[in-house]
Amino acid sequence: MCGKSKTEMEMRLQEPRVWMRYAYALKQIEWKLRWIDVELAEQKNRQIIRAMNGRLKSVDSIKKKLRRKGKPVTFESAEANLNDIAGMRVVCYFCDDIDIVADAIRKQRDLRIVKEKDYVRNPKPSGYQSVHIIVAVPLTCGAVTEEIPVEIQIRSVAMDYWAELDTQMCYKKSAGQIKHVEREICGYSAVIAGVDNQMLELRKRIEMM
Amino acid sequence: MCGKSKTEMEMRLQEPRVWMRYAYALKQIEWKLRWIDVELAEQKNRQIIRAMNGRLKSVDSIKKKLRRKGKPVTFESAEANLNDIAGMRVVCYFCDDIDIVADAIRKQRDLRIVKEKDYVRNPKPSGYQSVHIIVAVPLTCGAVTEEIPVEIQIRSVAMDYWAELDTQMCYKKSAGQIKHVEREICGYSAVIAGVDNQMLELRKRIEMM
Amino acid sequence: MCGKSKTEMEMRLQEPRVWMRYAYALKQIEWKLRWIDVELAEQKNRQIIRAMNGRLKSVDSIKKKLRRKGKPVTFESAEANLNDIAGMRVVCYFCDDIDIVADAIRKQRDLRIVKEKDYVRNPKPSGYQSVHIIVAVPLTCGAVTEEIPVEIQIRSVAMDYWAELDTQMCYKKSAGQIKHVEREICGYSAVIAGVDNQMLELRKRIEMM
Amino acid sequence: MCGKSKTEMEMRLQEPRVWMRYAYALKQIEWKLRWIDVELAEQKNRQIIRAMNGRLKSVDSIKKKLRRKGKPVTFESAEANLNDIAGMRVVCYFCDDIDIVADAIRKQRDLRIVKEKDYVRNPKPSGYQSVHIIVAVPLTCGAVTEEIPVEIQIRSVAMDYWAELDTQMCYKKSAGQIKHVEREICGYSAVIAGVDNQMLELRKRIEMM
Numbered sequence: 001m002c003g004k005s006k007t008e009m010e011m012r013l014q015e016p017r018v019w020m021r022y023a024y025a026l027k028q029i030e031w032k033l034r035w036i037d038v039e040l041a042e043q044k045n046r047q048i049i050r051a052m053n054g055r056l057k058s059v060d061s062i063k064k065k066l067r068r069k070g071k072p073v074t075f076e077s078a079e080a081n082l083n084d085i086a087g088m089r090v091v092c093y094f095c096d097d098i099d100i101v102a103d104a105i106r107k108q109r110d111l112r113i114v115k116e117k118d119y120v121r122n123p124k125p126s127g128y129q130s131v132h133i134i135v136a137v138p139l140t141c142g143a144v145t146e147e148i149p150v151e152i153q154i155r156s157v158a159m160d161y162w163a164e165l166d167t168q169m170c171y172k173k174s175a176g177q178i179k180h181v182e183r184e185i186c187g188y189s190a191v192i193a194g195v196d197n198q199m200l201e202l203r204k205r206i207e208m209m
Numbered sequence: 210m211c212g213k214s215k216t217e218m219e220m221r222l223q224e225p226r227v228w229m230r231y232a233y234a235l236k237q238i239e240w241k242l243r244w245i246d247v248e249l250a251e252q253k254n255r256q257i258i259r260a261m262n263g264r265l266k267s268v269d270s271i272k273k274k275l276r277r278k279g280k281p282v283t284f285e286s287a288e289a290n291l292n293d294i295a296g297m298r299v300v301c302y303f304c305d306d307i308d309i310v311a312d313a314i315r316k317q318r319d320l321r322i323v324k325e326k327d328y329v330r331n332p333k334p335s336g337y338q339s340v341h342i343i344v345a346v347p348l349t350c351g352a353v354t355e356e357i358p359v360e361i362q363i364r365s366v367a368m369d370y371w372a373e374l375d376t377q378m379c380y381k382k383s384a385g386q387i388k389h390v391e392r393e394i395c396g397y398s399a400v401i402a403g404v405d406n407q408m409l410e411l412r413k414r415i416e417m418m
Numbered sequence: 419m420c421g422k423s424k425t426e427m428e429m430r431l432q433e434p435r436v437w438m439r440y441a442y443a444l445k446q447i448e449w450k451l452r453w454i455d456v457e458l459a460e461q462k463n464r465q466i467i468r469a470m471n472g473r474l475k476s477v478d479s480i481k482k483k484l485r486r487k488g489k490p491v492t493f494e495s496a497e498a499n500l501n502d503i504a505g506m507r508v509v510c511y512f513c514d515d516i517d518i519v520a521d522a523i524r525k526q527r528d529l530r531i532v533k534e535k536d537y538v539r540n541p542k543p544s545g546y547q548s549v550h551i552i553v554a555v556p557l558t559c560g561a562v563t564e565e566i567p568v569e570i571q572i573r574s575v576a577m578d579y580w581a582e583l584d585t586q587m588c589y590k591k592s593a594g595q596i597k598h599v600e601r602e603i604c605g606y607s608a609v610i611a612g613v614d615n616q617m618l619e620l621r622k623r624i625e626m627m
Numbered sequence: 628m629c630g631k632s633k634t635e636m637e638m639r640l641q642e643p644r645v646w647m648r649y650a651y652a653l654k655q656i657e658w659k660l661r662w663i664d665v666e667l668a669e670q671k672n673r674q675i676i677r678a679m680n681g682r683l684k685s686v687d688s689i690k691k692k693l694r695r696k697g698k699p700v701t702f703e704s705a706e707a708n709l710n711d712i713a714g715m716r717v718v719c720y721f722c723d724d725i726d727i728v729a730d731a732i733r734k735q736r737d738l739r740i741v742k743e744k745d746y747v748r749n750p751k752p753s754g755y756q757s758v759h760i761i762v763a764v765p766l767t768c769g770a771v772t773e774e775i776p777v778e779i780q781i782r783s784v785a786m787d788y789w790a791e792l793d794t795q796m797c798y799k800k801s802a803g804q805i806k807h808v809e810r811e812i813c814g815y816s817a818v819i820a821g822v823d824n825q826m827l828e829l830r831k832r833i834e835m836m
Contacts, residue, residue: 016247024240031233038225110349140319169833177836191825198818206796209804366579378624386627415587418595434665442658449651456643528767558737
């Protein structure tokens with residue numbers, strides 16, 4: 001039974017009509033953010049966004065996440081329960097740029113804000129920091145308009161570096177040691193936060209010159 | 210004076226805030242057409258669109274076209290008088306696919322049809338054939354929604370081949386001979402139309418088997 | 419047993435160290451051809467190559483081809499018996515451009531010609547026309563140099579259109595009718611050849627003006 | 628006269644036959660580095676290279692650099708005096724990865740090392756850190772083989788962040804304050820170096836678990 005539902009889910013998610021909706025919504029968000037970037041750069045007279053990176057969740061990750069949440073591993077369940085099948089990562093130069101970008105997203109009349117989580121003010125136990133905003137993107141095809149969720153993660157360069165190290169280091173470790181590794185890495189999220197603050201101070205000192 | 214207005218137009222058109230609107234609208238149309246392609250392929254059980262190609266008109270071409278139309282060569286005039294600053298070419302496998310794609314475009318609730326020209330039923334004197342549809346694409350940035358025109362050209366593979374030959378061959382010829390070249394090429398548009406009809410017949414015979 | 423060898427082949431072919439060699443060799447050929455294109459355009463004073471398209475054969479196609487050739491379906495067998503794991507299609511504007519591009523490839527000192535097949539002068543029974551050249555591309559990594567085969571297919575726009583129709587139409591038909599479809603399509607390869615010749619004549623007339 | 632030579636340089640550098648040699652050499656280096664990345668990832672059991680970024684120097688930057696070096700601002704002078712018309716930036720996760728990548732480049736039999744500069748062990752007065760290796764890439768076209776120089780810059784994530792801030796912050800300041808800004812930013816290169824060392828320590832602690 002499990003084998004069958006998996007196969008069906010995979011097939012459905014790989015149908016062009018299904019995955020294209022997510023790819024299309026992601027592209028919309030990418031262009032929206034590029035535009036926001038141009039407008040902010042003009043307002044602030046410096047670059048705010050350093051990099052953007054979109055991805056569609058793989059079928060394997062979708063299955064894992066459904067199991068972790070205790071939800072049925074079917075296509076309908078994935079569409080109903082996951083908001084991050086399409087995800088966009090936005091990396092800002094400075095940590096106070098995160099709120100600037102988040103505000104600009106909230107002001108877009110054609111996007112509906114579905115959910116927000118501020119892991120910068122309230123970091124995860126692991127040390128992870130980012131602001132997550134889930135937006136509903138309206139897609140019109142023919143006479144039908146549908147809303148597709150996209151998760152936008154906004155973070156600073158330093159937070160992004162930490163998140164990557166976390167992923168890299170944890171992959172390498174067996175179950176027995178993972179706790180120690182996690183403790184080490186979590187400790188270093190303070191180092192990263194320190195860099196963010198020092199860089200912000202630097203920018204402010206230069207801006208006041 | 211002329212030099213100055215040119216420079217100003219170039220500068221304005223190269224500002225990210227200006228050209229991005231056209232690039233963004235073009236991307237919207239590309240994704241819309243990809244989606245239409247997926248839906249049509251499912252309905253008809255074969256591929257309809259063979260290739261798509263988007264381009265932003267160069268500043269040089271914009272100037273030339275404004276002069277040809279007897280309009281002022283300024284930025285405002287370009288925005289007011291040209292509908293093809295952003296253009297998308299759609300090449301279909303068979304000549305009866307052109308109407309199928311055109312109809313699908315007309316059915317998109319979020320696009321406004323600005324103008325249509327059917328150079329397939331009424332070819333240009335040069336022999337040029339294509340259906341042109343100018344659509345207005347709504348772009349929302351913040352609280353403001355604006356309409357950006359995009360010209361969609363729809364043609365068959367054979368018509369596309371003819372149009373490319375026309376461009377290539379005419380570039381090579383000096384003013385004195387251009388009339389002869391044009392006459393030759395125009396004569397060949399009948400050859401191309403013949404191919405289109407024979408291919409259509411072939412497809413229909415196969416479909417009836 | 420069969421299941422196991424398949425899985426192993428898939429795994430091996432999807433290892434970055436394996437497929438990257440083919441992707442790398444393909445990129446080399448793409449750039450080589452772009453360079454040839456620039457040189458030819460300068461010499462002939464017109465564009466010769468209309469489009470290029472590279473692809474890595476999918477694991478499924480590799481398996482099918484090994485079976486058709488009666489070879490073992492293993493990774494080593496694929497590397498030993500297939501010359502077209504990496505393939506590049508080159509589409510020229512006119513049919514006499516095919517020999518021009520083929521000659522330019524033969525003159526590249528760093529490529530070894532492995533095999534040539536002239537399906538333009540000797541079309542396949544199906545009607546298929548193209549010149550195929552298999553070249554060995556030298557790849558150096560560290561102190562080791564290895565030769566990777568790439569198949570280059572050179573054809574005219576009309577031949578390319580025919581090949582695509584052939585693929586599209588044959589997919590649609592059940593086994594019983596495939597013979598009829600093939601006969602129809604084969605008949606049309608003469609139509610295509612006619613277009614090629616008329617276009618060539620047109621170009622020559624224009625060049626002599 | 629100056630105006631004329633500029634125009635000539637621009638024209639020559641924008642000829643496809645000229646710039647394509649640099650673009651081609653750059654692509655070669657990109658693929659070489661991707662391969663090195665795959666091999667190193669296998670050896671070390673973790674990712675070494677985080678990002679790669681190639682660029683061709685703009686005509687404006689070429690002119691500026693020739694003037695700064697007191698060289699004639701002509702096309703021939705650019706080809707003779709500049710080794711960084713094509714440049715590739717390689718960003719590594721940890722600062723001890725820089726030597727690993729540099730060594731792998733030195734071992735490539737088909738590349739000739741033209742020059743090396745170790746700004747990690749001997750930072751620039753500005754605080755800038757990176758290892759620069761200029762390699763000569765052999766390009767064969769037809770019977771002719773030519774060597775094209777490419778500058779490879781290798782640095783850690785932290786060094787890369789610093790270099791970007793340096794560029795961003797200096798653009799903003801008028802001539803009078805630039806000294807102060809530079810002093811501030813230079814001071815921060817120590818912060819960055821501190822992060823690099825702490826991250827390295829973290830990785831080593833985890834590797835020993």
